Amino acid sequence: MAKKDIKKLEFFSDWKYAPAPESTDHIRLQKQYELFINGKFVKPGSGKYFDTINPATEEKIASIAEASEKDVDTAVKAARSAYDKTWSKMPAKERAKYIYRIARLIQERARELSVIETMDGGKSIRESRDIDVPLAANHFFYYAGWADKLEYAFPNRNPKSLGVAGQVIPWNFPLLMAAWKIAPALATGNTVVLKPAETTSLTALKLAEIIQESGLPDGVVNIITGHGPVGAAMVNHKDVDKIAFTGSTNVGKWIQKAVAGTDKKLTLELGGKAANIIFEDAPINQAVEGIVNGIFFNQGHVCCAGSRLFVQESVADEVIRKLKERLETLIVGDPLDKNTDIGAINSKMQLNKINEYLKIGVNEGAEMYQSSCSIPKKGFFVRPTLFLNTSQSHRISQEEIFGPVLAIQTFRTVEEVIEKANNIPYGLSAGVWTDKGSRIFNMTTKLRAGVVWANTYNKFDPTSPFGGYKESGFGREGGLHGLMPYLRF
Amino acid sequence: MAYDFRSNPTVDQVGIEERVARFNTRSIKKGSKVQALKLALNMIDLTTLEGKDTEGKVKQMCYKAMHPHDALPDLPTTAAVCVYPTMVKTAKEALKGSKVKVASVSTAFPSGNSTREIKLLDTKFALENGADEIDMVISRGEFLKGNDGFVFDEIASIKELCKKYEARLKVIFETGEISTLDNVRRASDIAIYAGADFIKTSTGKIGVAATMPVTLVMLDAIKDYYFKTGIMVGMKPAGGISTAKSAIQYLVMLHETLGNAWLDNKWFRFGASSLANDLILQLEKEARGVYFSKDYISID
Numbered sequence: 001m002a003k004k005d006i007k008k009l010e011f012f013s014d015w016k017y018a019p020a021p022e023s024t025d026h027i028r029l030q031k032q033y034e035l036f037i038n039g040k041f042v043k044p045g046s047g048k049y050f051d052t053i054n055p056a057t058e059e060k061i062a063s064i065a066e067a068s069e070k071d072v073d074t075a076v077k078a079a080r081s082a083y084d085k086t087w088s089k090m091p092a093k094e095r096a097k098y099i100y101r102i103a104r105l106i107q108e109r110a111r112e113l114s115v116i117e118t119m120d121g122g123k124s125i126r127e128s129r130d131i132d133v134p135l136a137a138n139h140f141f142y143y144a145g146w147a148d149k150l151e152y153a154f155p156n157r158n159p160k161s162l163g164v165a166g167q168v169i170p171w172n173f174p175l176l177m178a179a180w181k182i183a184p185a186l187a188t189g190n191t192v193v194l195k196p197a198e199t200t201s202l203t204a205l206k207l208a209e210i211i212q213e214s215g216l217p218d219g220v221v222n223i224i225t226g227h228g229p230v231g232a233a234m235v236n237h238k239d240v241d242k243i244a245f246t247g248s249t250n251v252g253k254w255i256q257k258a259v260a261g262t263d264k265k266l267t268l269e270l271g272g273k274a275a276n277i278i279f280e281d282a283p284i285n286q287a288v289e290g291i292v293n294g295i296f297f298n299q300g301h302v303c304c305a306g307s308r309l310f311v312q313e314s315v316a317d318e319v320i321r322k323l324k325e326r327l328e329t330l331i332v333g334d335p336l337d338k339n340t341d342i343g344a345i346n347s348k349m350q351l352n353k354i355n356e357y358l359k360i361g362v363n364e365g366a367e368m369y370q371s372s373c374s375i376p377k378k379g380f381f382v383r384p385t386l387f388l389n390t391s392q393s394h395r396i397s398q399e400e401i402f403g404p405v406l407a408i409q410t411f412r413t414v415e416e417v418i419e420k421a422n423n424i425p426y427g428l429s430a431g432v433w434t435d436k437g438s439r440i441f442n443m444t445t446k447l448r449a450g451v452v453w454a455n456t457y458n459k460f461d462p463t464s465p466f467g468g469y470k471e472s473g474f475g476r477e478g479g480l481h482g483l484m485p486y487l488r489f
Numbered sequence: 490m491a492y493d494f495r496s497n498p499t500v501d502q503v504g505i506e507e508r509v510a511r512f513n514t515r516s517i518k519k520g521s522k523v524q525a526l527k528l529a530l531n532m533i534d535l536t537t538l539e540g541k542d543t544e545g546k547v548k549q550m551c552y553k554a555m556h557p558h559d560a561l562p563d564l565p566t567t568a569a570v571c572v573y574p575t576m577v578k579t580a581k582e583a584l585k586g587s588k589v590k591v592a593s594v595s596t597a598f599p600s601g602n603s604t605r606e607i608k609l610l611d612t613k614f615a616l617e618n619g620a621d622e623i624d625m626v627i628s629r630g631e632f633l634k635g636n637d638g639f640v641f642d643e644i645a646s647i648k649e650l651c652k653k654y655e656a657r658l659k660v661i662f663e664t665g666e667i668s669t670l671d672n673v674r675r676a677s678d679i680a681i682y683a684g685a686d687f688i689k690t691s692t693g694k695i696g697v698a699a700t701m702p703v704t705l706v707m708l709d710a711i712k713d714y715y716f717k718t719g720i721m722v723g724m725k726p727a728g729g730i731s732t733a734k735s736a737i738q739y740l741v742m743l744h745e746t747l748g749n750a751w752l753d754n755k756w757f758r759f760g761a762s763s764l765a766n767d768l769i770l771q772l773e774k775e776a777r778g779v780y781f782s783k784d785y786i787s788i789d
Contacts, residue, residue, distance in 0.1 A: 006719040009712075009748035015524060015740075020516035126514055285709045286504025321716070329745045338516040435499045455501050 011329050020338040022125045027112045032063040033201065035071055035225060036208035038078035039218030045070045050227070052201060055122035056335050056344040056379040064201045067224040072193070072233040075222040079164040079191040080239055082219030087191050088161060090217075096147035099186050101214040103140030106133065106179075109210065113203055117175055118335045120202040122344030122380065123298050125336050135460055136179035139478075142462035143183035146483060150188065153480050159487040161189030162265060163241035166234040169204075170247045171197035171346050172301040172402075178204050180477050181244055182221060188486035190242070193222045193234060197247075199347045201225040232258075240264060242486065246303075249400075249426075249471050267475025267485045269303065269467055271400040272428030274449065275421035276306030276457060277411075280314045282433035283455070288322045291406070294431055294457035296330060296342055296384055300404040301350070303472070304429035306457050308397055309408045310417050316410045320388065327371040327384050334376070342404060345380040354382050354403035361387045361396040366407070392423055400426070414442070422448045427469030431457045450476075494637045497678050498713070500670040500706050509701040512742045522737070523775050529736040530557060530768045531565035532754045533761055534592055534725065537572060538599075538693065544579045547572055551583035553789040558769040560785070561776065567765065568754035569622060573598070574615035581619040592622035592659070596647060599663070599692035601626035605643065612647055616654040623651050624659045626692060627676065629666045637679055644683035659687035659725055659758075665697030670706050677710035687723035693760065698728025701742060708746045721750065727760025733771040736764055 032049060034041040049063040067075075087095070106113065113136075114128035123132070150159045165185045169177035174196055185192050196204035208223045224230060228251075235243055235258050245255050246269040259266050276294045278287050294306025311319045335343030345351040362368055366387040375381040382404055390397045390407040397407045411417040421430060430449040432440055440454045450468040453459060460466070465481035467473060475485045517525055535554045537546060547570075554567040569590035572580050580591045593615035597603035603611075612623055625647050631639040644660055651658045660680040664673050680688050688707050690699040704726045711722045724743070730736055736759060743757055751757055766786050774780050 006716060007750075009750065011745065011748050014749040014752055015528075015744055016521060017515065017517060018519040018521040020518050130514070281499065283499045283501035283504060285498070286501040286508070289504055289508050338514070456503065456507075 009325060017331075017339050019334070021334065022115055022118075022336045022338055024115055024119070024336070027115050029062060029116065029202070033065060033205045033225070035065050035067055035075070036205065036211075036223040037071070037075045038082075038222065039212060041208070044068060050198065052120060052199065054119050055346055056376070058379055061119060062202065064198070064205075064225045067226040067230045069229075069233045071224055072230060072237060075193045075224050076164060076166070076234070076237050076239050078219035079193050079222055082217055083163055083191040086217045087220050088189055092148035092150070092189070095186065095189065096144045098214055098216045099140050099144035099147060099183060102210060102216070103137045103144060105210045105214055106137040106140065106207075109206070110134065110137070113175060113206060115336070116206060117203050118343070121171060121174055121200045122335050122346050124340040124343040125338055126340065127298060132173055132176045135462070136176045139176075139179040139183045139462045143187035146480075147187040150483065150487070153483055154487070154489065157489040159188070159483075159489055162486060162488060163190060164239060165190045165192050165242045165244060165486065166237065166240040167192060167194045167244045168231045168234065168247065169194065169196055171200040172298060172303070174200035175203035175207060177246055178207055180246075184477070184482045185244075185486050186220065188483055190486050191220045193224060193240070195224055195226065195231050195234060198225070198227045235259065242266070244475075244485065245269070252473060265485060267467075267477070268473035269475070269477060270471060270473040271426055272303045272305065272468065272472050273308055273398065273400050273424050273426045274304055274306045274429040274431065275308045275310055275417075275447070276431040277310045277417055277421060277433065277443070278312060278315065278319055279432075279434040279436075279439065280312040281435045282315075283435065284315060284318060284322065286455070287433040288319060288326055290431060290433060290455070290457045291323060292326055292330070295406040296404050297458050299342055299345055299382070301346055301402055302458065304451060304458065305402075306429075306431050307401065307406060308421075309406055310411050310420065311408065313410045313412050320408065323386065324369060327386070328373070330371060330373070330384055332371070332373045332375055332381060332383065342384060345382055345403065348380060350402065351380040351382065354401060354405065357396055357399075357401045357403070357405060358385060361390075361394070361405070361407075364394045364396065366390045366394060366396060392420055398424065414439070418443070418446045425471040428467075428472035429453070492682065494675050494678050497675055500674050502670050502702070505670060505702045505705055509705055509742065512701070512745065513738050515741045517737050517741065523772065525737045525740050526733055526768050526772050526775070527565055528752060529733070529740060529759065530765060530772075531568060532758050533567040533765055534569045534571040534727075534758045535567045535765060536570070536693070536727075536760055536762050538594060542573065542576060544576070547576045547579045548583045549789040551580055551589070553765070553787065554589045555584065555587045557765055558772075558786060561769070561772055564769075564772070568758055571624060571760060574611060574618065574620070577615050577618040577620045590621040591619060592624055593620035594624045594626075594692075596625040598624070598626050599694040601628050602630070605646065608643070609646065609650060612650055616650065616656055620656060622657045622659060623647065624661055624689060626661045626663060627680070629663055632667060632672075632676060637675070640676075641679050641683045644680055644685060648684035657686040658684065659689045659723075660685040661689045661692055661727070663692055663695065664690045664699075664703045665695050670702065673703050673706045674710055677707045678714075681710060681714050681722050685722060687725050687758070689725040689727055689760065691726075691728040691760075693728035699726035699730055699760075701738065704739065705742060705746065708743065712747055721756060723756040723758065724751075725758040725760055730759055730761050731763045731767060733764075733767045736768065
């Protein structure tokens, strides 16, 4: 049919959605938060506190204690003593009851937790309410079930707990990552010292309150806050049996060096630069949704984000046109508004990093396309961004940006796209979109990635293991596999 | 017909359902809600399609279409009334002088099990009595057999007739019978390419009527056609949409799929009988701040 000049579709100009902010009246926040050690909130030895701010308003929410090396030692000792005296001696089915109780308490306080998660981290209330908090509860529920069935999970292998687990978690899914780490550690009979990221300590501290309320024996879970050196002190502590880290590849490499030569067990869940691959026979409209969900979920602060898009040449024009159009219907702004799709960037530092990459992309000669949406003047925001005409050698195609920025390439053959998808130091996740079942299986066997999603993206479930290849780390979290790093056989 | 509709885009059901779930998380409040409620009221094809319909009932319904609820000022009329061909004359007279259109079902509605000849006669009868719009049904049996050409020709022949009377054609798939979303997409493409002015989900006469996933697949087909040709096609979900909340969710989906241009009763209709009163109830609530008894709203 003859093509005429077809007008672009326009959105939101005739029908604007009125603001629909989630209420914050019901949350309970203190002005100052202490360290959670041995079942009590205690002041830091350093006497120092730092501010945690709301990245959407740049306003201070609370003061958070900065742990000293001595505090780390106290926490590890508390965990050791709790392990020796109570937790390792407790019948497994009793352990399960505590884990189950934590899950129930998270559910009961879901509304409060999701609002605080959004205020402290900048993610949209829709995501914290519908994804982060329910998933966190589900992880506790799931691992509560395993606690007294370890012999069945690993028959004839005589699984035994390790002792004290030191856990360091990132700022992108603060409560959920705490759940990923704490739940399997407790189910396998270990005690825990956990350090949340310095920009997002609040929900971990609320979790500490929940843990206190659950009656979990003192010292089984200790939560200490602070900056990098606190994590380093934990990694270097002689009496820690296992380190579990989720975060950047650089820090992961440092940790691996630090624990080399010790008998500490280690799991690392690091960066990623996933390929999201669209074949010409894919359900295109749903694939476009998958691309959007893959890169703009949580402002792109996702280690498994589908940040490299590969589109088969025959459908590239259509996919890119639809993607550009879909960008216009993404609502960017106040994370507490129930209609917001993309919230605030987690911190000033991350905002600067993303903006730096936008410059790099333009300088490298890629074509930048951004949504025409307006973004708030205050707070840390970035427009959803596409880079067209990128190549494998561009830094924006190689390095993890950790923001709402998508690098797009086209391909012609299956061999070509597999080669390009694997041509990266990372290997955490990938997505394949096709109507052809056999192609999905072919791709999953050839893609060097820990998780491959077929005709969907960014799906998480406590029963499913998650983890990477190559510089994306090692060890698995979630599912039966998630028990193994916390056991010796 | 040279075109093979089976090579058309595939639909992933899980993806469609997730997208619909996302639309349903939108929270429409205050002014934007009032705007949506009025828009939805203005998009209704007020419908009565019963064997026991009487002229009196049709007349009452026509009055209701023109005066949905006089107690509230500035309310729009509904878009149309939808009746059987034998009631078109009555409706046309009752609506004289108003902008409310008369839509007539036709082509051996609701089953569509008749000959082409009778379907054309059925349609012609409605058109001669003054119908502004024809709601035809497709032959689901032929469609499920894979006889796309038959369905295409059937629609095209009715369209040809409608053109003579300058009437707009809505094509009903009865999506509850053609069952899969891939089929819904194929039926949409057949109807659109055969000249449908509107595509419509259901007759309202079987258990499964309009759903949001089915409607989204049809909106996607309309959008793809628009970007190929620049031609706009309308959408009418029918049956099962009885609450204001549900209507607003459909409007959000319409808005974020096809944009501002389709937010008009020229391009979107609700086939419904009881929706109007719930919209009125909610509009009264927005105006008064409290709910009031349904006894204040007429049931015509």
